[in-house]
Amino acid sequence: MENPAEVLRRVFGHEGFRGLQAGIVAHVMEGGSGLVLMPTGGGKSLCYQVPALCLPGLAVVVSPLIALMEDQVAALRQQGVAAAALHSDLDEEERFEIRRAMARGELRILYVSPERLVMDGTLDNLARREVSLFAIDEAHCVSQWGHHFRPEYRGLTVLAERFPLVPRLALTATADERTVDDIRRQLVLADAPVFRGGFDRPNIFITAEPRETERAQLRAFIKRASDGRGAGIIYCGSRRKTEDTAAWLKQDGHDAMAFHAGMEASAKREAHHRFARGDAVIMCATIAFGMGIDRPDVRWVAHTDLPKSPESWYQEIGRAGRDGLPAQALLLYGPGDIALGRHRIQESPASDEQKRIERGRLEAIVSIAESATCRRRALLRCFGEDLEEDCGACDACATPPKMWNGTVAAQKMLSAVLRTGQRFGLGHIIDVLRGRMTDKIAQHGHDQLPTFGVGKDLPDHTWRGVARQLVSRGALDVAVENHGELLPTDQARPILKGETQLMLRADTVSKASTPRESSA
Numbered sequence: 042m043e044n045p046a047e048v049l050r051r052v053f054g055h056e057g058f059r060g061l062q063a064g065i066v067a068h069v070m071e072g073g074s075g076l077v078l079m080p081t082g083g084g085k086s087l088c089y090q091v092p093a094l095c096l097p098g099l100a101v102v103v104s105p106l107i108a109l110m111e112d113q114v115a116a117l118r119q120q121g122v123a124a125a126a127l128h129s130d131l132d133e134e135e136r137f138e139i140r141r142a143m144a145r146g147e148l149r150i151l152y153v154s155p156e157r158l159v160m161d162g163t164l165d166n167l168a169r170r171e172v173s174l175f176a177i178d179e180a181h182c183v184s185q186w187g188h189h190f191r192p193e194y195r196g197l198t199v200l201a202e203r204f205p206l207v208p209r210l211a212l213t214a215t216a217d218e219r220t221v222d223d224i225r226r227q228l229v230l231a232d233a234p235v236f237r238g239g240f241d242r243p244n245i246f247i248t249a250e251p252r253e254t255e256r257a258q259l260r261a262f263i264k265r266a267s268d269g270r271g272a273g274i275i276y277c278g279s280r281r282k283t284e285d286t287a288a289w290l291k292q293d294g295h296d297a298m299a300f301h302a303g304m305e306a307s308a309k310r311e312a313h314h315r316f317a318r319g320d321a322v323i324m325c326a327t328i329a330f331g332m333g334i335d336r337p338d339v340r341w342v343a344h345t346d347l348p349k350s351p352e353s354w355y356q357e358i359g360r361a362g363r364d365g366l367p368a369q370a371l372l373l374y375g376p377g378d379i380a381l382g383r384h385r386i387q388e389s390p391a392s393d394e395q396k397r398i399e400r401g402r403l404e405a406i407v408s409i410a411e412s413a414t415c416r417r418r419a420l421l422r423c424f425g426e427d428l429e430e431d432c433g434a435c436d437a438c439a440t441p442p443k444m445w446n447g448t449v450a451a452q453k454m455l456s457a458v459l460r461t462g463q464r465f466g467l468g469h470i471i472d473v474l475r476g477r478m479t480d481k482i483a484q485h486g487h488d489q490l491p492t493f494g495v496g497k498d499l500p501d502h503t504w505r506g507v508a509r510q511l512v513s514r515g516a517l518d519v520a521v522e523n524h525g526e527l528l529p530t531d532q533a534r535p536i537l538k539g540e541t542q543l544m545l546r547a548d549t550v551s552k553a554s555t556p557r558e559s560s561a
């Protein structure tokens with residue numbers, strides 16, 4: 042039996058294992074099954090490819106995509122490994138060739154689609170040979186909780202029954218608990234260890250800020266994060282906004298362009314092409330922009346709107362700094378985003394269970410954005426990875442936010458909302474609190490209310506922070522389908538009654554902001 046470190050060097054040309062790889066390889070070599078959770082690019086393939094070449098017999102890799110299988114097989118063959126892919130796109134002749142190679146014991150690694158694998162013929166054939174291990178790639182396909190459910194993956198349960206002594210290694214980049222539980226149940230891995238790791242990207246400095254003067258904040262961020270050569274990405278919440286933002290940046294003297302799913306194929310290609318080559322080029326995109334960004338020197342990623350989950354945020358900011366050099370991420374968000382996210386989930390056709398999960402993910406990204414302590418710790422915790430100490434590379438670590446007792450301010454705001462009849466948006470409520478005699482105030486006689494002017498002592502942006510934190514705690518709702526009226530919920534009652542004290546975070550916002558600029 043060849044030594045794993047040697048195979049790694051000789052066949053794959055790598056000096057040493059990374060992170061959890063060595064432990065996983067050793068575990069499989071001892072005959073253990075397990076579940077590997079690593080992000081894309083984390084190095085999952087070697088976790089089964091190395092044992093496959095060290096152990097006697099044939100390793101079987103289940104993979105859901107033919108193109109992916111063919112890529113892997115081509116790469117392995119180039120490295121001199123006898124590998125093949127068995128799937129429904131092959132003709133009779135090609136399948137026969139593979140079966141013959143298997144019978145002669147010539148194959149070391151067989152990639153196979155799940156539907157092919159569970160056919161009786163294939164299983165019987167494998168039962169007659171020595172199988173070293175089963176690797177189940179993209180194992181989240183077994184779970185209905187994500188968007189990648191593949192019913193054929195359910196058939197893989199038979200592997201545990203028919204090959205009880207062969208190690209099964211399930212691999213995925215999806216790490217949320219629900220999916221993990223499902224994989225463990227469906228693939229009969231309840232007693233097997235879970236290897237999680239590689240999610241941290243320490244070279245990306247992460248910052249989250251309330252959206253105050255969006256463009257001024259972006260301008261300050263770009264200045265700080267850009268090195269004048271590498272690229273940057275701005276993720277926007279709508280197609281329209283990608284175009285508006287790109288147009289604005291161009292006026293501002295940047296090489297910027299838009300990208301979204303509604304564009305013509307040729308325009309998309311052109312945008313990809315420019316992004317791949319340009320110096321200091323900026324892509325303003327919806328989340329449709331992601332596949333095929335292989336530029337390692339993306340220096341920064343900004344979000345102008347709250348992403349829908351920690352997973353999507355992590356994936357999108359992970360496109361920065363793949364060269365390992367310092368990179369930056371900025372997340373801008375506001376109370377409307379949180380309310381809109383909740384509303385979208387509520388209105389979606391998904392099942393109640395699915396909605397509950399999506400709501401949980403949304404609340405998780407909100408709490409990362411609102412966190413007063415290390416954001417990276419909060420983010421990695423979502424993937425089950427615990428940092429030993431605070432990261433030192435996020436805004437909360439670099440400049441810990443001040444906390445203040447916002448109970449009285451919250452009471453003032455909630456009572457202004459109630460006394461104006463729950464029919465007004467945040468701008469008007471702040472005018473009431475600050476005692477501004479606007480036309481609208483005069484028209485509704487709001488200057489006669491006892492709450493008129495009771496909030497003079499705090500600036501507008503502090504009031505916006507109070508509102509946002511009330512929304513994020515679920516004490517205040519925003520009517521996103523109407524005109525953004527603020528609506529107190531049941532959870533506002535204990536605050537109004539003074540039964541709960543509310544510690545709020547004092548917001549910090551990127552400097553170089555000119556207060557009157559667009560606050561989209």
Ligand code: ADP
Pocket residue numbers: 055056057058059062079080081082083084085086087
């Ligand atoms: P995943 O399947 O988790 O997305 P891959 O297995 O494709 O990741 O690995 C991502 C990249 O990292 C590949 O280019 C691979 O060659 C490289 N890589 C993985 N492990 C090592 C290692 N131990 N040393 C050097 N490079 C590695």
Ligand code: ZN
Pocket residue numbers: 414415416417418431432433434435436437438
């Ligand atoms: Zn930190």
